Structures are given as structure tokens and as C-alpha cells.
Amino acid sequence: QVTLKESGPALVKPTQTLTLTCTFSGLSLRTAGMRVNWIRQPPGKALEWLAHIDWDDDKFYSTSLKTRLTISKDTSKNQVVLTMTNMDPVDTATYYCSRTTATPWETAMATGYYYYMDVWGKGTTVTVSS
Amino acid sequence: DIQLTQSPSSLSASIGDRITITCRASESIGTYLNWYQHKSGKAPKLLIYAASSLQSGVPSRFSGSGSGTDFTLTISSLQPEDFATYFCQQSYNTQGVTFGPGTKVDIK
Numbered sequence: 001q002v003t004l005k006e007s008g009p010a011l012v013k014p015t016q017t018l019t020l021t022c023t024f025s026g027l028s029l030r031t032a033g034m035r036v037n038w039i040r041q042p043p044g045k046a047l048e049w050l051a052h053i054d055w056d057d058d059k060f061y062s063t064s065l066k067t068r069l070t071i072s073k074d075t076s077k078n079q080v081v082l083t084m085t086n087m088d089p090v091d092t093a094t095y096y097c098s099r100t101t102a103t104p105w106e107t108a109m110a111t112g113y114y115y116y117m118d119v120w121g122k123g124t125t126v127t128v129s130s
Numbered sequence: 131d132i133q134l135t136q137s138p139s140s141l142s143a144s145i146g147d148r149i150t151i152t153c154r155a156s157e158s159i160g161t162y163l164n165w166y167q168h169k170s171g172k173a174p175k176l177l178i179y180a181a182s183s184l185q186s187g188v189p190s191r192f193s194g195s196g197s198g199t200d201f202t203l204t205i206s207s208l209q210p211e212d213f214a215t216y217f218c219q220q221s222y223n224t225q226g227v228t229f230g231p232g233t234k235v236d237i238k
Contacts, residue, residue: 037227039229045231046217046229046230046231046232047166047168047174047217047219047229047232048229049226049227049228049229052227060224060225060226062226063131063226096173096174098174103179103180103183105180114161114162114179114180114183114221115162115221115224116164116176116179116180116185116219116221117164117166117174117176117219118176118179118185120173120174120175121173122171122172122173123173
């Protein structure tokens with residue numbers, strides 16, 4: 001059974017750096033094709049993808065937040081860490097981590113993968129306030 | 131980034147109703163569209179991937195359809211546990227995943 005759990009501070013002050021940890025079990029980031037994401041949801045708003053990291057250490061960031069985000073992994077600890085600098089009250093949100101699974105497809109002309117987030121953590125709520 | 135819109139933003143329905151939620155992409159995304167159910171305080175749950183494939187363990191009253199820019203999620207007979215918010219998500223651009231704004235389904 002795959003599980004993911006987010007952890008981090010419940011409260012941070014404006015301008016501080018937020019560090020969140022996703023600890024998982026039942027999957028390994030040493031496995032080819034594995035991917036872990038960070039997503040957030042501000043109160044009353046939509047889900048927003050922030051970043052993901054792949055098994056081979058490829059990393060991708062939200063265009064609008066990439067200057068503030070760093071994602072990393074510790075395969076020995078089964079953890080993925082996200083840091084977000086210069087926190088602001090608008091960053092108040094519930095932060096989730098999730099696993100992406102890829103399912104291959106093939107036609108006579110092409111091949112590819114469908115990607116979807118099939119396992120999520122329950123989230124951790126972060127409030128930014130002085 | 132590929133933008134997703136959903137309609138309606140909310141709806142009220144009764145147990146047993148058939149409901150349909152629409153998701154529209156700002157450009158063609160083939161069938162790279164997933165649907166999630168989200169209840170407050172819980173982890174989002176994958177319902178449908180690749181526009182129409184039912185995730186393992188999800189009841190068959192959920193179905194998805196569409197391709198290109200227009201997609202639908204249908205619940206054939208609404209159950210009490212289905213009252214939640216539903217999000218679509220595109221995976222066409224895997225380096226820039228985006229979600230729709232959500233549709234809240236509540237009890238009439």
C-alpha cells in the first residue's frame with residue numbers, strides 16, 4: 001500500500017522560508033518512472049500544482065513560482081522536500097504531495113504515456129501571518 | 131500554460147440524480163484529462179484518468195468522456211458519499227500540470 005504524508009510548520013511569518021517534507025511508503029524514488037508532486041490549495045480556491053521531482057532527479061516547477069521553489073529528494077529516507085522562499089499571506093494554503101503514475105498507450109503510429117496522480121497525502125495546512 | 135475551465139461552478143442535486151460536469155481546455159489536449167473528487171480535510175481521490183478510464187476501486191456510476199478541448203464527468207445516480215468538489219486536471223503538458231477551478235456538488 002502506497003501512502004504519503006506531508007509535514008511542516010503550521011505557521012510561518014511573512015518573508016520566511018517554508019520547508020515541507022513528504023514522507024512516503026510503498027514506493028521508491030529509485031524506481032524508474034516514479035514521480036512525486038507538490039500541490040497546494042488556498043482556502044476556497046482551486047488546486048495549484050507547484051513542482052515535481054522524478055526518480056532520475058529531473059525537476060519541474062510552476063512557471064509563476066519557480067524563482068521561489070526548490071524540490072529535492074532523499075531516497076534513503078523516502079522523502080521529498082519542498083522549500084518556498086519569501087512567504088506571503090497569499091501562500092496560506094493546504095499543501096499536498098502526490099504520486100504520479102504513468103500508463104503507456106500505443107497506436108500503430110505513436111506511443112506515449114498517460115500521467116495521473118493516483119495517491120495523495122491528506123495535506124498539511126500552512127498559515128502565513130505575522 | 132494550458133487553462134482549464136469547469137461548469138457549473140456549483141450545483142445542487144438530490145440522491146439518485148444524474149449529474150454532468152464539464153471541463154474545457156484552452157487548447158487541444160487529446161485525452162490527457164483526469165478527474166478527481168475532493169472532500170474537505172481529506173486527500174483528493176482520482177476517479178477517471180485518460181478522459182474515460184475508471185480508476186481501480188471507483189464505482190461504475192462515475193464515467194468520463196471527451197477529447198480535444200471538451201470533457202465531461204457524469205455521475206449516473208448520485209449517492210450520499212458523492213457530495214464533494216470535483217476537479218479536472220490536464221496532463222498533456224507534464225511539465226506544467228494545471229487543474230480546473232472545481233465544481234462543488236451539494237445536496238438540494
